[in-house]
Each structure stands twice: as C-alpha cells, then as structure tokens.
Amino acid sequence: MAGHVLVGADGSESSLEAVSVAAREARERGLGLRIVHAFVWPHMRAAGLAAAAQALREQADTVVTTAVEHARAAEPDLADVEGEVVTGEALTVLTARSKEADLVVVGSRGLGAFTGLLIGSVAVYLAAHAECPVLVVRGRADADGLIAVAVDSSGDARAAVEAAFGEAERRGTGLLALHVWNTWSAEGPDHHGALSPLVSNISELRKQAGQTLTDALAPGLAAHPHISVERRLLEGRVRPVLIEASKEARMIVVGARGRGGFKGLIMGSVSQALLHHADCPVLVVRGGAEHHG
Known part of the structure; x- marks a missing residue:
C-alpha cells in the first residue's frame, strides 16, 4: 500500500518512541501510518501446546493494539492508522514492506522480534536494503535546531x-x-x-x-x-x-x-x-x- 510511513513495533519502550515519531512523520507528510509486529511462530504441534500458541498470538495482538493506541494518542489528528501482526523475521518483513512505504522508522533498541539485534544490525541492514529512506530514532528525538x-x-x-x-x-x-x-x-x-x-x-x-x-x-x-x-x-x-x-x-x-x-x-x-x-x-x-x- 503506497502513501504511508512504516514502523516496526515489538513492545519495547524504544519501539513505542519510534511509533510516536512515525505518527508525527506521517501527519507532517500527509500520509497514513502502518504499524507492523513481525513474529516467527514456534512449531507447536505437540499435544497440549495449543494454549501456549494462543497466548503467544494474544501477546502479539496486544503489542500491535498498544502501539496503535500509542500512535493515536500521540497524533490525535492522524486518522489513517493501521496495525498488523505479520508472520516472519522482522528485518525481512520490514524490508519487503518498505517497497510500498515512503519512510521506515525504527527505534534504537528493541525486544521481542528485535532481541539480540543491536542498532547497527537493524538500521544498517534496512538502510542498505530498504526501498525507501530509513529514519532511526535516537539521541534527542524532540531536538530543536x-x-x-x-x-x-x-x-x-x-x-x-x-x-x-x-x-x-x-x-x-x-x-x-x-x-x-x-x-x-x-x-x-x-x-x-x-x-x-x-x-x-x-x-x-x-x-x-x-x-x-x-x-x-x-x-x-x-x-x-x-x-x-x-x-x-x-x-x-x-x-x-x-x-x-x-x-x-x-x-x-x-x-x-x-x-x-x-x-x-x-x-x-x-x-x-x-x-x-x-x-x-x-x-x-x-x-x-x-x-x-
């Protein structure tokens, strides 16, 4: 979908900060906001693990719901806000989705889907492979100048x-x-x-x-x-x-x-x-x- 800002959400404070910045960037550009939580689902074919799988799904849905609510609270005038849980590895998903985006926003640190990935891993990979500019939220996010x-x-x-x-x-x-x-x-x-x-x-x-x-x-x-x-x-x-x-x-x-x-x-x-x-x-x-x- 063209005409939007894309941001990854993983439930961390850093990603929520990125969601706020992405919402502001979408408003300033007159674009929509797409919030994506990428998750690699574990294999749970054994009996008795259905409940655990359901809990993981609910957790992923909560990450997206929280991020969407956070974006709407940060930018109440931004009407076009959508969130989605996507099956896949985070960098692969964000890179693929960048083909349809005007801007990708990522935080400087993360949990969940970004566990173990330093800022250099996430941002440098996306900057090298994304099909649109990449904004990395770090330092003084609300800086003047x-x-x-x-x-x-x-x-x-x-x-x-x-x-x-x-x-x-x-x-x-x-x-x-x-x-x-x-x-x-x-x-x-x-x-x-x-x-x-x-x-x-x-x-x-x-x-x-x-x-x-x-x-x-x-x-x-x-x-x-x-x-x-x-x-x-x-x-x-x-x-x-x-x-x-x-x-x-x-x-x-x-x-x-x-x-x-x-x-x-x-x-x-x-x-x-x-x-x-x-x-x-x-x-x-x-x-x-x-x-x-």
Whole structure:
C-alpha cells in the first residue's frame, strides 16, 4: 500500500518512541501510518501446546493494539492508522514492506522480534536494503535546531540533500549543510591499504571542497529558494566531525554510501557511526530508493 510511513513495533519502550515519531512523520507528510509486529511462530504441534500458541498470538495482538493506541494518542489528528501482526523475521518483513512505504522508522533498541539485534544490525541492514529512506530514532528525538545534511559528490549524498530540503520545508526550519575534508588526497588509501601522500596545495583542496558543497546544494536551492542554508566546510575525520555536528541538529541526513569526503566509507563506517553515536535522529537515504519523502 503506497502513501504511508512504516514502523516496526515489538513492545519495547524504544519501539513505542519510534511509533510516536512515525505518527508525527506521517501527519507532517500527509500520509497514513502502518504499524507492523513481525513474529516467527514456534512449531507447536505437540499435544497440549495449543494454549501456549494462543497466548503467544494474544501477546502479539496486544503489542500491535498498544502501539496503535500509542500512535493515536500521540497524533490525535492522524486518522489513517493501521496495525498488523505479520508472520516472519522482522528485518525481512520490514524490508519487503518498505517497497510500498515512503519512510521506515525504527527505534534504537528493541525486544521481542528485535532481541539480540543491536542498532547497527537493524538500521544498517534496512538502510542498505530498504526501498525507501530509513529514519532511526535516537539521541534527542524532540531536538530543536536545523536539519543537518552530510554532503559529498556521490549519488546517495545528492539524494540525501534532496531529502534534507524536504525535511526543512516540512518543519519550517533551515538547513545545515556539512562537507568534511582533510589534507589527504581524494584518492584515499591505495589498493595496498596505505594512505596516499599528503596534498601539498591545501588552498586548492579547500576550494574544491567548497565547490563540491556548492554543486551539491544547487538543485535544492533552486527548488527551495526560501529555505535558509548554513554552509560549513569542516576539516577533520568524517565520523567524529559529523557526530559532533549532530549535537546541534534536530535531525541529520546522510547518504548510505559516499565518495569524496566519504571515499571508501560504506554503510558500516560513517552511517553506522552516526546510527550508534549521533545525538539526534538519523535519516539514511539511498540514491536508488524510489521514494525520498
């Protein structure tokens, strides 16, 4: 079903927080909300276990009912709210359902269907495989501030910039555009894993970094000329710089993969570092996703 925000519920406090955020995102986008509890049913063919199976089913139904009530209490004006118990492993179910969603929202911790899965397992998997952007609720879920976006020249970063302008538009706030650069050459580590020589012309490298930021923002500025954009060229290591910047943002948007400032860094490094350590919610966007909110 198209035109909705998808959120997984497992009965934990973290997932209820994610449900609240998902309900708000659905209201702000004018979309419906779909709450899913995925559960792998144990084999209970032996005599006398029917009652136990029924109890598990009732527990799953309670998780969904509670989540739906929580969403309606959080956003009373959101009329289109549905909940469902789905047979299957949580990540598989959410990934499959993401094909019909505009946004997937997940919490930073969980119980039940997410038992044993750290934030890196749930969020990184979905960010790598979901067919729409993934919003991970962590840090200051109700944070104020600008929408921050990590910028480089990759396709995913361009999609992230587009999504960030959309988030700023919906919230009536400005945009904080971040491009991290350093004095290592753009080629990064060579095929033997050794670092490339230091770039001698620092002023030229800084100029190139500024042009990368300008080029990446141009389409968004053309489409949203009324949105105020603060640009920052930051020198240093990408991950700690972005994590520090998240302390003043209400949300940070990042592409699943990148190059330039992110060259060689895949989902398991920059994006996963933000998913573990950012001080605000993290929106991960893939360039190949059909929907960008």
